[in-house]
Amino acid sequence: MNRTISGALLAVLAAALVLLPFWANSGLVFLAGTTMVVAVFALSWNLLFGYAGLASFGSGGLFSIGAYTMAVTLRGGYEGQFLLLIALSTAIGGAVAFAIGVVALRRSTGIFLAILTLALAELLRITLAKIHWLGAEDGIPSIVRPKASIGVATVDLAQGNHYYWFLCVACALLVALCWWIAHGRFGRTLRTIRLDTERAAFMGVDTHRYRLVAFTISGAIAACAGSLFAPWAQIVTPDIGNMMRSTQPILFTLLGGASSFWGPMIGAFLFSAIEFSTRTLVGIQEIITGGILLGVVLLFPTGVAGAWNALVARLADPYRAEAKAKATTLRPVKE
Amino acid sequence: MRLNRRHFLTTSAAGVGALAMPGILRAQQGEAVRIGLITTLSGPGQLYGNYIKDGCEIAVERLNAAGGVNGAKIELVVRDDKNSPEGAVTAFRELTGNGIKLFAQGTFTANLLGTLPLLEEADVTMVMVGASALALTHEAFNPRAFRLGFSSPMCFGGYGTLMAQKHPEIEKWATLRSDVTALADITNAFTKGLKAETEKAGRKVEVLDPVLVPYGGADFRNQISNIIGSGAPGLFNVLQGADAISYYKQARTFGLDEKFKVLCDSANEFAIAKAMGANTPASLWSWTGWYPAANKGNPVSDEVHKAYIKLRGDEYPNWYIGVSHDSILTIANAVAKAGSLDAAKLIPTIETETPQGALGKIQFRKEDHGFAGDLTYIRFGRDDKNANGWSVFETAQLPGAEFLEKATPGSKLN
Structure with a gap:
């Protein structure tokens, strides 16, 4: 029943997102598109944290690499190959993540990896701010929304809400890819490593290789999200990969729940909804937003997704749910 | 009343909704x-x-x-x-x-x-x-x-011109800035204005290479020693915000006031005086976008x-x-x-x-919609007679349109 209710809710929310341009203000449509992208970005981070047990504080840097790659290539007049440009951005993000992972993962995990990745992302941001060819502090503005060609069909993404619907499709595909990775054999092995690294190694799992692959995949998806974001915002600046960007997926995951695949996405949409609802409260918006987030985190330690799962389970079988709640406090990733 | 989770969430949701309402109501007034x-x-x-x-x-x-x-x-x-x-x-x-x-x-x-x-x-x-x-x-x-x-060429080009007019006796200027593009632009514009006006009067002026300080830095003592050792009687400082406050505070102990005949700050205006009070430099020029006392007779x-x-x-x-x-x-x-x-x-x-x-x-240049209003400069400094510890001594205004950079709408200024 839990899955049926959650699945139905997911379908309703997805339909609402697709139909949003027909009834919502253009500001809300822009915010929804942005939220979809950062939700995928958060999902890529949680592949690393929730599944592989690795915390990166520099994922914003990889998002930025994808965004800048897309901006530069579009500026260079390659808008006719938009889908190839997304693939290129993803590949570059993956390659950079692989290079960092090869050096960093053997020597550091935990807080050391977090600080190292944070330092690298900051280094990238400062470097971007000094390169005049990339617009220095002002970045690259006026990025065009290109045409996307699949076989004989070509869609002009600059027209109306075409790019928004393109984002819907692209983000759905990326979510499906993350789901497939997380729930397949690879994801299960990662969870084994997260729960007990020594035991997994004893069982013959090459833990370093699995973590490196997870780091690379997470980086590639983060860069892919960045490449989708550049034509959406139509401007990239060095701050696109700043510390705030890197902390976004952490915040979304805490809010939505690290123990659920959907947690980071729920967190992203909830955060955007709170921010949008309080936008007119100039001066006290941060206090209200922070207060609500604090309340949610304190009231629901397993995040909104954990609370939702518990609620549905309680409705389905109150006695069993209560016994289960008493028996488990720390919960692994739940599908 | 006992506050449980359900009450808390319901109340919070209602609160957020109610607080967001004024925006909706305003939009309906029409x-x-x-x-x-x-x-x-x-x-x-x-x-x-x-x-x-x-x-x-x-x-x-x-x-x-x-x-x-x-x-x-x-x-x-x-x-x-x-x-x-x-x-x-x-x-x-x-x-x-x-x-x-x-x-x-x-x-x-x-x-x-x-x-x-x-x-x-x-x-x-x-x-x-x-x-x-x-x-x-x-x-x-x-x-x-x-x-x-x-724009930088406008207000800092004008600034350089003003200093060349006010202080023709100064033949050597030192400059101090962070390694940030915007601050380099300001320094270049000041230098250009200063040199152009000096040459127009048939004189020559030397502007030394800028002494660079770290952006967001806290210790400027080495750089202060360098500019004092330069032997220049004029100094143009292009630090901004908190950096500028730390710099002036540290420079005071080096006797900055006595070492230079003319001290110019790019655009911090009263932020320095408000932060430093009675420790404000004795005399400091600054550009400002608007100073009411310089606009006496303007009712608006x-x-x-x-x-x-x-x-x-x-x-x-x-x-x-x-x-x-x-x-x-x-x-x-x-x-x-x-x-x-x-x-x-x-x-x-x-x-x-x-x-x-x-x-x-309020007027704009038609070609590129750049503002072509007046430029204002102020000289202020330490004043023991004033309760604030500082006063404004002098103001100067220049017609901004004369210093506007070339109009190149749609393409980069070379």
Whole structure:
């Protein structure tokens, strides 16, 4: 029943997102598109944290690499190959993540990896701010929304809400890819490593290789999200990969729940909804937003997704749910 | 009453909904002339955003008290851009989606570069408040946007010219700045203005290579030793904000006042005096966008000054107050004269009208919509007789239009 209710809710929310341009203000449509992208970005981070047990504080840097790659290539007049440009951005993000992972993962995990990745992302941001060819502090503005060609069909993404619907499709595909990775054999092995690294190694799992692959995949998806974001915002600046960007997926995951695949996405949409609802409260918006987030985190330690799962389970079988709640406090990733 | 989780969540949700309601109610009023203000109201940039908001609100209050625009009240709809281009774009799209056609936005360049490409599609008119980046009126020029701000060549070229006129005896200048592009532009503009005016008078002046200090640094003692050892009697300092305060504090112990005949600060104006009080340097020049005492006889400037003192109790308003006030005034005057909110009618009206603002006559160069108003410079310093510990000694004004850089709308200035 839990899955049926959650699945139905997911379908309703997805339909609402697709139909949003027909009834919502253009500001809300822009915010929804942005939220979809950062939700995928958060999902890529949680592949690393929730599944592989690795915390990166520099994922914003990889998002930025994808965004800048897309901006530069579009500026260079390659808008006719938009889908190839997304693939290129993803590949570059993956390659950079692989290079960092090869050096960093053997020597550091935990807080050391977090600080190292944070330092690298900051280094990238400062470097971007000094390169005049990339617009220095002002970045690259006026990025065009290109045409996307699949076989004989070509869609002009600059027209109306075409790019928004393109984002819907692209983000759905990326979510499906993350789901497939997380729930397949690879994801299960990662969870084994997260729960007990020594035991997994004893069982013959090459833990370093699995973590490196997870780091690379997470980086590639983060860069892919960045490449989708550049034509959406139509401007990239060095701050696109700043510390705030890197902390976004952490915040979304805490809010939505690290123990659920959907947690980071729920967190992203909830955060955007709170921010949008309080936008007119100039001066006290941060206090209200922070207060609500604090309340949610304190009231629901397993995040909104954990609370939702518990609620549905309680409705389905109150006695069993209560016994289960008493028996488990720390919960692994739940599908 | 016992507060359980359900009560807490229900109450919170109701609270957020109720607090968001005023925006919905305002949007339904309809008759007012609505102007969207997008600025930075959170994070480190909110210092400037708050000044901009205050200045715009003073303008709306003044204009509404005088009868509004052709009988209609002006309504300011304020949004925080969160100092990010996507925050600015979200706010812009939301407001245009609600039918707003008039915008004031400022002051950070990247946020403006985010919204400029959207003006055409939304069919709106914008005044860029206090923005200085050259890109806005050159390579990123948009005919629907007017920059009510001072470009570096304009205000610092004028600054160099003024110093050459005021201090012809100084033949050697030292400069100090952080390694940041915008500050390099300021230094270059000052040097260019200084050299041009000196050469015009048949003299020569030497400007030493800048002494570089780390941006956001806290220890400037080595660099202070370097500039004092340079032997230059004139110093142009291009540090900004907190860096400048730390620098002047440390430089005091080196006897900066005695080592240089003329001290110039780029644009920190009263922020230094307010922070340092009786420890302010003995005499310091600074550029400012607006200083009420330099505009004596301008009733608009006096009224804005009085309104700001009433609002904040501060006798020395930041120049953004005057600039943001005049941004709203520019829009309101154009709507009144054109009798329309249509950009096609407003743009030529703003190009040709010269309303009296707090800064003086508000006028824009037609080719690139760059602001062509007056430039103001102030000299202030330590004064034991004043309770503040400092006073303003001298002001000077120059016609800004004479120092505007070449107009190259649509392409980069070489």
